Structure formats: C-alpha cells, structure tokens
Amino acid sequence: MTTVNGPGTAAWRGGDYTAAGDAWAHAADDVVAAVLAGLPGAARVLDVGTGSGPAALAAARSGARVVGLDLEPELLRIAAQRARRAAGPVGWVAGDARRLPFPAGAFDVVLSTFGVMFAPEPARVAAELVRVTRPGGRLAVASWTPDGIMGRIAPTVLRHLDTPAAADGPTRWGEPERVEAWFAQLPVTVRCRPARVRVRYPSVAHAVSVFEAKPGPIRAHRRALERAGRWDRARADLAALFAAHNRAGDGSLVFDAAYLLVEGRVGAGRAGNSAGHGR
Numbered sequence: 412m413t414t415v416n417g418p419g420t421a422a423w424r425g426g427d428y429t430a431a432g433d434a435w436a437h438a439a440d441d442v443v444a445a446v447l448a449g450l451p452g453a454a455r456v457l458d459v460g461t462g463s464g465p466a467a468l469a470a471a472r473s474g475a476r477v478v479g480l481d482l483e484p485e486l487l488r489i490a491a492q493r494a495r496r497a498a499g500p501v502g503w504v505a506g507d508a509r510r511l512p513f514p515a516g517a518f519d520v521v522l523s524t525f526g527v528m529f530a531p532e533p534a535r536v537a538a539e540l541v542r543v544t545r546p547g548g549r550l551a552v553a554s555w556t557p558d559g560i561m562g563r564i565a566p567t568v569l570r571h572l573d574t575p576a577a578a579d580g581p582t583r584w585g586e587p588e589r590v591e592a593w594f595a596q597l598p599v600t601v602r603c604r605p606a607r608v609r610v611r612y613p614s615v616a617h618a619v620s621v622f623e624a625k626p627g628p629i630r631a632h633r634r635a636l637e638r639a640g641r642w643d644r645a646r647a648d649l650a651a652l653f654a655a656h657n658r659a660g661d662g663s664l665v666f667d668a669a670y671l672l673v674e675g676r677v678g679a680g681r682a683g684n685s686a687g688h689g690r
C-alpha cells in the first residue's frame with residue numbers, strides 16, 4: 412500500500428527534516444521495543460505522523476506489518492526510500508490524524524513518535540487513535556514535554572513574534588493531566604511515564620542551522636520574524652538554549668531531550684478510563 416498524494420501542510424513541506432530529526436530517531440526504537448514487547452506473531456502496526464518513518468521502519472524491522480501515515484507526502488517519499496533500503500515492506504498513506512482512513516479496530520498497535528503532537532484538535536486525535544486500535548490492542552504516543560529542551564525550542568524562538576501563543580500547542584501532549592483528560596471518556600486505560608533521548612550534533616552552530624532549515628513550527632514563522640527584523644535575536648536565543656543544555660566539553664553538542672510516553676491498552680468497548688502517571 413503506497414498512497415503518497417494528499418493534503419500536506421506547508422509547515423512540514425520542503426527543507427530537510429532528517430538533518431535534524433535523525434538525531435533523535437533512536438527514540439523510535441525505544442518506543443517500538445516497548446509497545447511490541449511480548450506481542451505474539453506479526454502485529455498490525457500504524458505509525459501516525461510517521462514523517463521520515465523512524466518508528467514505522469523500526470516496527471517493520473521487528474517483523475510487524477506496518478502502515479505509516481502522515482499529512483505530508485514529501486516526507487512519506489523519504490520514508491518509502493528508506494524502507495526499500497533498510498526494512499521490509501511498509502504501506503505509506505497520506506492522511507490526517509483527525510480522520511484516520513481505516514476501519515475501527517484495524518490495528519493491533521497504534522503509535523506515534525513526536526507526530527500527533529503537531530496535529531490540531533488533540534481530543535479528536537486521541538479518539539481516532541483508540542478507534543482504529545482493536546479491543547485489547549496497544550497505544551504508544553511519544554511527545555516532547557513543555558519544560559524539556561525540545562519543548563522549549565519553539566517558545567524560545569516564537570516569543571519574538573507579536574502573537575506567540577501557538578508556541579506551546581504541541582507540547583500539550585507532553586502534559587499527563589491534559590493527555591489523560593482527552594482519553595478519559597474513551598475505552599482505553601492509559602499510563603504516562605517520563606522518558607528521555609540523548610541527542611548529538613557536531614556543534615551548537617550546526618544544530619542551529621539544521622533547526623532553522625527543517626520543516627516545522629520555527630521555519631513556518633521564520634519569514635515573519637525576518638520581516639520584523641527579529642530573526643537574529645531569535646536565532647541567538649536558540650543557540651543560547653542549546654549551549655545551556657550542552658553536556659559535551661569537546662565543541663560538539665550533546666543534550667538529553669525529555670519526552671512523555673503515553674502507553675495505552677484499549678478495552679473491549681467499555682467507556683471510561685483509568686489513568687496513572689506511573690512515576
């Protein structure tokens with residue numbers, strides 16, 4: 412299954428996502444290993460907001476039958492190329508996390524690594540994730556937390572805009588109370604646990620250059636910042652944020668990025684949720 416034509420979204424189109432995103436792709440290996448642990452047979456797995464496909468490819472390498480879905484066809488093409496080189500067959504579907512184009516209960520496992528956090532209408536997305544998971548199936552959603560370095564990048568840059576309110580939207584998925592509220596009326600039990608991934612770049616300057624060029628919220632607003640003559644200050648603040656979190660002493664950049672892993676078990680149709688923070 413390869414359907415890569417679709418709506419796309421300007422925020423995630425063009426530029427080089429992988430130059431930045433490959434540095435945390437190993438988080439997808441951890442999420443996939445956790446959610447597939449102990450599952451018998453070749454699980455049917457859906458990766459929502461798959462981007463260049465790190466989680467979909469990790470699941471395929473472990474023998475799962477995988478579909479990767481994303482709004483942005485360009486990223487799906489990169490994922491499909493990588494699958495040809497490195498993993499088994501994966502289906503790629505252009506689509507929106509708010510309207511998943513699959514029947515109820517189509518997957519044993521539905522996951523997302525730093526993907527659905529960027530979709531609008533989180534409660535609706537949560538309901539869609541649960542709907543397409545079979546009764547007894549598993550969910551795993553990884554999202555940057557608001558107070559971790561990855562969650563602070565957008566607010567650091569976008570506070571230089573006149574209307575910076577959108578900057579903290581995606582990291583709502585990194586807050587346990589908010590996530591539990593979205594799942595509370597759904598037939599699923601969720602557990603939130605903190606996790607982190609070590610990220611490495613050759614230098615702070617290199618990291619700034621890949622983040623300002625990669626598709627996503629910062630690049631989407633960069634032109635407005637440039638027009639206002641504020642881009643240089645925003646860029647300097649981004650470099651300062653990286654420097655403040657740097658654990659390396661050799662000129663490279665090494666930081667630990669905090670994320671929230673939401674793990675869920677879908678019930679047999681019973682409404683209501685029992686949630687726990689697991690920490």
Ligand SMILES: C[S@@+](CC[C@H](N)C(=O)[O-])C[C@H]1O[C@@H](n2cnc3c(N)ncnc32)[C@H](O)[C@@H]1O
Nearest residue numbers: 423460461462482483507508524525526529530
């Ligand atoms: C930060 S990237 C994460 C990609 C990948 N999962 C990873 O771990 O590197 C976020 C992805 O979410 C996708 N996305 C944003 N909004 C979406 C939506 N409403 N439905 C599906 N995908 C969406 C973007 O196109 C982008 O590929």
